[in-house]
Amino acid sequence: xxxxxxxxxxxxxxxxxxxxxxxxxxxxxxxxxxxxxxxxxxxxxxxxxxxxxxxxxxxxxxxxxxxxxxxxxxxxxxxxxxxxxxxxxxxxxxxxxxxxxxxxxxxxxxxxxxxxxxxxxxxxxxxxxxxxxxxxxxxxxxxxxxxxxxxxxxxxxxxxxxxxxxxxxxxxxxxxxxxxxxxxxxxxxxxxxxxxxxxxxxxxxxxxxxxxxxxxxxxxxxxxxxxxxxxxxxxxxxxxxxxxxxxxxxxxxxxxxxxxxxxxxxxxxxxxxxxxxxxxxxxxxxxxxxxxxxxxxxxxxxxxxxxxxxxxxxxxxxxxxxxxxxxxxxxxxxxxxxxxxxxxxxxxxxxxxxxxxxxxxxxxxxxxxxxxxxxxxxxxxxxxxxxxxxxxxxxxxxxxxxxxxxxxxxxxxxxxxxx
Amino acid sequence: xxxxxxxxxxxxxxxxxxxxxxxxxxxxxxxxxxxxxxxxxxxxxxxxxxxxxxxxxxxxxxxxxxxxxxxxxxxxxxxxxxxxxxxxxxxxxxxxxxxxxxxxxxxxxxxxxxxxxxxxxxxxxxxxxxxxxxxxxxxxxxxxxxx
Numbered sequence: 001x002x003x004x005x006x007x008x009x010x011x012x013x014x015x016x017x018x019x020x021x022x023x024x025x026x027x028x029x030x031x032x033x034x035x036x037x038x039x040x041x042x043x044x045x046x047x048x049x050x051x052x053x054x055x056x057x058x059x060x061x062x063x064x065x066x067x068x069x070x071x072x073x074x075x076x077x078x079x080x081x082x083x084x085x086x087x088x089x090x091x092x093x094x095x096x097x098x099x100x101x102x103x104x105x106x107x108x109x110x111x112x113x114x115x116x117x118x119x120x121x122x123x124x125x126x127x128x129x130x131x132x133x134x135x136x137x138x139x140x141x142x143x144x145x146x147x148x149x150x151x152x153x154x155x156x157x158x159x160x161x162x163x164x165x166x167x168x169x170x171x172x173x174x175x176x177x178x179x180x181x182x183x184x185x186x187x188x189x190x191x192x193x194x195x196x197x198x199x200x201x202x203x204x205x206x207x208x209x210x211x212x213x214x215x216x217x218x219x220x221x222x223x224x225x226x227x228x229x230x231x232x233x234x235x236x237x238x239x240x241x242x243x244x245x246x247x248x249x250x251x252x253x254x255x256x257x258x259x260x261x262x263x264x265x266x267x268x269x270x271x272x273x274x275x276x277x278x279x280x281x282x283x284x285x286x287x288x289x290x291x292x293x294x295x296x297x298x299x300x301x302x303x304x305x306x307x308x309x310x311x312x313x314x315x316x317x318x319x320x321x322x323x324x325x326x327x328x329x330x331x332x333x334x335x336x337x338x339x340x341x342x343x344x345x346x347x348x349x350x351x352x353x354x355x356x357x358x359x360x361x362x363x364x365x366x367x368x369x370x371x372x373x374x375x376x377x378x379x380x381x382x383x384x385x386x387x388x389x390x391x392x393x394x395x396x397x398x399x400x401x402x403x404x405x406x407x408x409x410x411x412x413x414x415x416x417x418x419x
Numbered sequence: 420x421x422x423x424x425x426x427x428x429x430x431x432x433x434x435x436x437x438x439x440x441x442x443x444x445x446x447x448x449x450x451x452x453x454x455x456x457x458x459x460x461x462x463x464x465x466x467x468x469x470x471x472x473x474x475x476x477x478x479x480x481x482x483x484x485x486x487x488x489x490x491x492x493x494x495x496x497x498x499x500x501x502x503x504x505x506x507x508x509x510x511x512x513x514x515x516x517x518x519x520x521x522x523x524x525x526x527x528x529x530x531x532x533x534x535x536x537x538x539x540x541x542x543x544x545x546x547x548x549x550x551x552x553x554x555x556x557x558x559x560x561x562x563x564x565x566x
Contacts (some may be wrong), residue, residue, distance in 0.1 A: 033444065356498035358477045359452075363500075366444050374476055388478075388497070417452055418499055 016313050022398045024049040024305075035368030038403045043188050043216060043347055043394035044372055045238045049305050052242060055298035067293055068267065068284075082293050085300040086283070089248045092303050093214075093233060094224040099282035100256065102249040103291055107215040108138040110234030110249035111182070113286060114211055115142035117259045123179055125151040130173055130181045130208075133159040133384055136188055137377045139213045143182060157183070159384055163190040163339030171202060178208040185217035189376040189392065190339025191322070191347030193221070200230050209255070215239055219396070220318060220345040222311050225250050242302030243295035249286075256282050263288035314397045318346045321395040321404060328408035332415060338390050349376075349390040355418045357391045363414040369407055427519055430511050431527035438531040447531070448500065455502030458509075461495035472544075472551045477501050479548060483555035488563075489514045490556050494548075504533070504545055512552055517560035525549055 022028050025047045030037050039047060059081070065074035067082045090098045104110045119142075123129070129143050133156050147154045155178075157170045165183075174181075181203040186193050200210045211232035214223060218235040225233050232255075237246040251259075261268055261279050265288035270278040279285045306314070325348050329335055334353030352360065361373035374389040375382045382389055393407060425433075441447045465482045472479040477498035484491045492513040494505045511527065512520050528534055528545065 356477055356501075358498045359500045363448060366448060417449060 016309060016317055016397065018317065018398065018400055021309070022400075024051070025398055026050055026053065028398060032368035032370070033366055038367075038369040038399075038406055040393040040395065040399065040403070040407065041370045041372050042219075042396040042399075043239070043376075043392065045244065046219065046241050046396050047398070048243070049241055049302070051301040051305060052298045055301045056243065056294055059294040059297045063297070064294075066290055078293060078297075081297045081300075082291070085296045085303075088300045088303045089250075092218075092223065092307070093235070093248075093250050094226055095250050096226060097253050100250055100253050102251065102256070102283045102286045103296060104234070104247045104249050105245055105292070106236035106238070106247035107213060107234040108236075110232070110247060111139055111211065111213065112142045113249055113262045114182075114232050114234075114251070115146045117262050117286075118209075118255070119143070119146040119180070120150070121260050123147070123150040123152045126177060127152040127179045128155055128173075128175060128177045129153070130155045130157060130170070130178055130183075130203075132157040132165055132183045132194070134163070134165070134187045134190065134192060134194075134378065134381050135182075135184055136213065136215070137379070138215075139182055139184060140380065152179075153177070156380075159381065162341050163187065163192045164341045165192075165194055165199075167195065167198065170199065174202060174206045174208070176206065178203065178206050180209050180211065182211040182213070184213040184215075186220065186345045186347075187339065187378075187381075188216050188347070189378040189381055189390065190341065190349050191216075191344040191394075192339055192341040193217070193343035193345050195343075196230070197228055200228055204229065216345070216347075219306065220311070220315055231255055237295065237299040237302060240302055241305050242299040245292045246295040246299050253282065256286070261288075262286050265289045267291075309397060315345075317397050318395050318399075321399055321401065322346055322348060324401055325393060325395070325404045325407065328404055329411070332408070332412055334415070335411075338385055338387065346396070347392060347394045349392045351387055351390050352415060355415060357389045359418050360391050360411065360414050363417065364407070364410050367406070367410045369410055371407075427511055427515055427523045431523075431525075431530075434507060434511070434527050435530045451503030451507075452499055453503070454506040455496075455499035455504075458495065458502045458506045459493070461493055465493070466495070472547050476544060479505065479544070481505075481548065481551050481555075483552070483559070485559045485562070488516055490517055490520055490559055492552060492555070501544065505548065508548060508552065512556075517556040517563070520556035521553055521560065 027047050028037060063074060063078045063081055065078040067079040069075060086098050086101050089101045095101060123146060129147055129152060131139060131143055143154055155173045157173060158166045160166050181199060183194055183199055185196055196212055203210045209231040212230045214233050214235040219240045231252050233250040235248055238244040268280050268285050268288040270280050329350055336351050338349040338351060357373035361371055364371055372392045376392060461480055466480050470480040470482050472481050477496050479496045479501060481494040492509050496502045496505060512523060
């Protein structure tokens, strides 16, 4: 792209009415430091539409009761609302059975669950687990812990200069000792969309299982766990317009059935005596204790919201935002984009010569613009690029091209001030 | 040392006065960035892990020396706004006795609006810096009295 070229905002040719969508998100009306909030930290967490916030209020004003236990009306209604979300998630990821959807606190807990149950049961000395160089700490640390415990070997698929996985190295890493491949679908730090279908097929050819970290992808890409044929898929509600503290782990039924339990307590049991406890069936055997009922109830309207907009429409708008933002940012002096993969979703990470990301973050915040600065919980990836961190703008469907313009202008000013 | 005859309270009051002249946060940041750019760089030899202040998103190195009963601070950061904040902390605390430093309430940070304006993660960094500076003062005080 030539620096002389004049950037013209692309005409928005979209079936979505972005202004109408914005009005569904109450927080977008607020001011930050006297400016209208420009929220570009969606990869960290998305904002919540009124339907989700209303569902939380509705739950506590009309339904509140413990689930699965009581015989009274509230308990039955709360249980129905709580379990309806499981059906919505099943449909959302196209799982074959509702009991393949395990409620978790989020993606991190989903990955930990697999590491501590499946991992401890199946990994033996010398076995290999493969992750990638662009993983979030939550898909690194659980495997380090369990591999150390089991004397298994953790291998890492390297990342190339564009921020893509080196797939030929991946093929070399796969061996008869590979028991599990756990990779991120969409990189939180760079937006790279990984070729997970290929990764899964190649792992399966070696007899290894595959876990897909779908924290970032669930909002942007169509998820079909049956078509992907992944063995596990973990997601978080709060990155898809839903509440924090709710998430799901999909697992193939026969694999989940064979797995040992995770937490012990109420709900996950069938029968308890001091001599022996027998465990509940799927999915409840993995759901000990009173769950985060309200947030799971409010997760359903978030899924419905995404479904109503349509992932393809969301993606189209986000792609327009990403490509326009990429173009505007590249016009700035000394800016380098980290992660220029061919396939990207909604994340623009960059560094600026002679300017610390934190300083930029502070000055943008001073204009009401929320971006993330730092290592994005992906320190090994930052080391790969020899940088302490990046400035990351991540987009959602409610962001606009005007907001991208304001980001670019504020960045230009910040760079002028900081250099 | 220009601040030798002024008390910590007097210097704090000076800074509060200076900040009261600014109309907007843009001006305040411009001033802080300017302070940061003017901060005397720390000798590279001091930029090692043991001098890093923990709790900051950016890297901060802080060293202290004890001369004629006063603690002298030197510090630097890789982020310029942080350097500006460091510059103010040094102006307030450096070249005072350990007791004066330990008793400083650092209320000027509130008065110029930095605690409310800076996000929690960042003000934690600021707090971590003050804490580390006071640790040095305490260490020199203990040395003095042979505790």
